[in-house]
Amino acid sequence: MALSHLSSTRSNRLLRPLAAAASSLCRPISTSTEPLVIETSIPFTPHKCEPPSRSVETNPQELLTFFRDMATMRRMEIAADSLYKAKLIRGFCHLYDGQEAVCVGMEASINKKDCIITAYRDHCTFLGRGGTLLEIFSELMGRQGGCSKGKGGSMHFYKKESGFYGGHGIVGAQVPLGCGLAFAQKYNKDENVTFALYGDGAANQGQLFEALNISALWDLPIILVCENNHYGMGTAEWRAAKSPSYYKRGDYVPGLKVDGMDVLAVKQACKFAKEHVLKNGPIILEMDTYRYHGHSMSDPGSTYRTRDEISGVRQERDPIERVRKLVLGHDLATEKELKDIEKEIRKEVDEAIAKAKESPMPEPSELFTNVYVKGFGTESFGADRKELRATLP
Amino acid sequence: KKTSLVVVRSDGSLNLNTGSSAGARRLDQLVTNAVAVSASLLSTSSTSLAVLIHELLLYEALREGLEEEMDRDNRVCVMGEDVGHYGGSYKVTRGLADKFGDLRVLDTPIAENAFTGMGIGAAMTGLRPIVEGMNMGFLLLAFNQISNNCGMLHYTSGGQFTIPIVIRGPGGVGRQLGAEHSQRLESYFQSIPGIQMVACSTPYNAKGLMKAAIRSENPVILFEHVLLYNLKERIPDEEYICNLEEAEMVRPGEHITILTYSRMRYHVMQAAKTLVNKGYDPEVIDIRSLKPFDLHTIGNSVKKTHRVLIVEECMRTGGIGASLTAAINENFIDYLDAPIVCLSSQDVPTPYAGTLEEFTIVQPAQIVTAVEQLCQ
Secondary structure, eight states, rough: OOHHHHHHEEEHHHHHHHHHHHHHHEEEEEEEOOOEEEEEEOEEEESOOOOOOOOEEOHHHHHHHHHHHHHHHHHHHHHHHHHHTTSSSEEEEEEEEOHHHEEEHHHHHHHSSSSOOOOOOOOHHHHHHHHOHHHHHHHHHTTTTTTTTTTTTTTTBGGGGGGGGOOSSSSTTTTHHHHHHHHHHTTTTTOOOEHHHHHHHHOOOOHHHHHHHHHHHHHHOOOEEEEEEEETTEEEHHHSSOOOGGGGGTTSOOEEETTTTOOHHHHHHHHHHHHHHHOOOOOOEEEEOOOOOOOOOOOOOSSOOOOOHHHHHHHOOOHHHHHHHHHHTTTTTTHHHHHHHHHHOOOOHHHHHHHHHHSOOOOOOGGGGTSSSSBBTTSSSSSSSSOOOOOOO | OOOOEEEEEETTTTEEOOSTTTTTTOOOOOOOOOSSHHHHHHHHHTTHHHHHHHHEEHHHHHHHHHHHHHOOTEEEEEEEOOOOOOOOOSTTTHHHHHHOOOTEEEEEESOOOHHHHHHHHHHHHHEEEEEEEEEEEGGGGGHHHIIIITTTTHHHHSSSOOOOOOEEEEEESSSSOOOOTSSOOOHHHTTTTTTOOOOOOOOHHHHHHHHHHHSSSSSSEEEEEEEGGTOEEEEEEEEEOOOOOOOOOEEOOOSSEEOTTTTTHHHHHHHHHHHHHTTTOOEEEEEEESSOOHHHHHHHHHHHOOOOOEEEEEESSOOOOHHHHHHHHHHGGGGOSOOEEEEESSSSOSSSSSSHHHSSOOOOHHHHHHHHHHOO
């Protein structure tokens, strides 16, 4: 908290002369790839391992990409919020705003052959893995153009080519699946890793410890990432967990606690974790993050926490603001340019929504496709061996 | 080693699948029941070559199928409790760990939820794991993974992922194993959309179904029975698979159709002997495919005999027999002369005492009585 206050005053001091000069300078946004070394806001807390250094190497282009990606995600989630209230998105809609730094930082340190698997708060992770806004909004509205053809919904986004394995509704069930992905990577001798994300609520699931035991036993290249947003739906972490240090829960498995609102810290931690895991077996990363919305759209989010808390975090730890300050502080772009980026993003999102609204609903025959894979041994989908005879409206 | 693949249909006719060695080989009629083979069947007929067969027990047949598939495709791996160094609690995987190594035959800790989930996760990437439950009842702990992830991922991902996993294990009522180790899970799994269920009953169909299940792109649950592992039969040397969705005609007949699967097949065949002596001619069909039902074979049989008796080991409530009764009633009501009778186990936890355990499941005498009543 103290550090962010410092950086804000520093950027204020820097901004004043710049603001005056900006209007007359017309300098383009920096796209240089010269390395820039930035210190993370707080040090990493290790458990049974050596923490990585606080100095993160990045470059202006990367920082601006971070800003753009996170701003797109933020805008997308807020647009999803209004679509839900307009009843275009139904069912459950779990929004990720506030936690964008985790998925953006993770993406920056890995490639598309590494696998990511997460729970139901997956819109932004899907976007980070190469999904398009159109696919996301179409799927949320249940249209044909969606990534799962409209049949999955908010909690079932997948992208096999980019190594994104979903999108799972049952809390904790994705962690054994993640271990299976890591097992396949080890089986195929891939040199890639799997990131299995789960929340602080899911950290109390038994299958997690089962999967952890097997992964540690078989040296699987898996990184378990606990996105600790401090609330398991409506229950605060201190009311659900006897030991809220989720990074220590692995006991014999090393762990690292990371400030999940600092995208550079996340990037550093994931890079460190990937190297560690390919040599030494599993590791647990705890990302200390926060969600501004409630658990889902049906949860107001204010019955179990105060509005002051939410706005406090928004003011002091917001990941996008932090990157904005870095960018302005290092004179990589002006305020106006960043605002222009945000306007552009807003327009992109609105266009994607409009296009998604035009996408048709799935055909009635789609009800029966993809239940089984056609081919060896399977010739039917109904109880009889002929095509289903019922005709649908 | 021959590589042509032969698909053998249950009535003994065959489809040569790879068009190799044009027409030169014809196989003699293959034995499809577990009763001792009479010498006359083995004698070579004038136009065909001798059948190469070997005799083995059901668990050995399963192992053979498993080994052949593991040899053929190195993405196939087995995971389960005690399948590796111990050789499998029912010896199905004996020797495989030595042959294929620890990465392909994996001893897991006792964590069904986790290793079933792991199998499904590995299958999502393209591996073909076989998950063994030491007893089917233990897989109840993995029900979430089987139902939500195994069955539904192909659908909810819009077809992006296929889950070519095989989940197998022994279930059913054994010899006084107690309530928790005598469960019949086919009734719990039958409504999960997206999975296929098959039950093997003879060494011949055990090997064939195992191979077909491994090659299938869909998740398949293969139900074995604790008491059938030591059945002996002669099976062909040649490679063969059984169709996953086909029922097996055990004994053709005219008067009544008896539908059964797994161990109850033997109770039915025993009852059939008595029935034949009494002058009845039952048609016995081992349905083999529990999901989806082979209504083609069943329907043809119903059209012929007009009477149906279902004998199963599942509980009465919500069992396979209940679904089968509904399916036959819906599709073939015009051909039925009498209501369908379904003989199932009693809706009780299986007791330990031997005599009580006998009363829980269907016995041949009950089958004979039911047939006599139906055929009046």
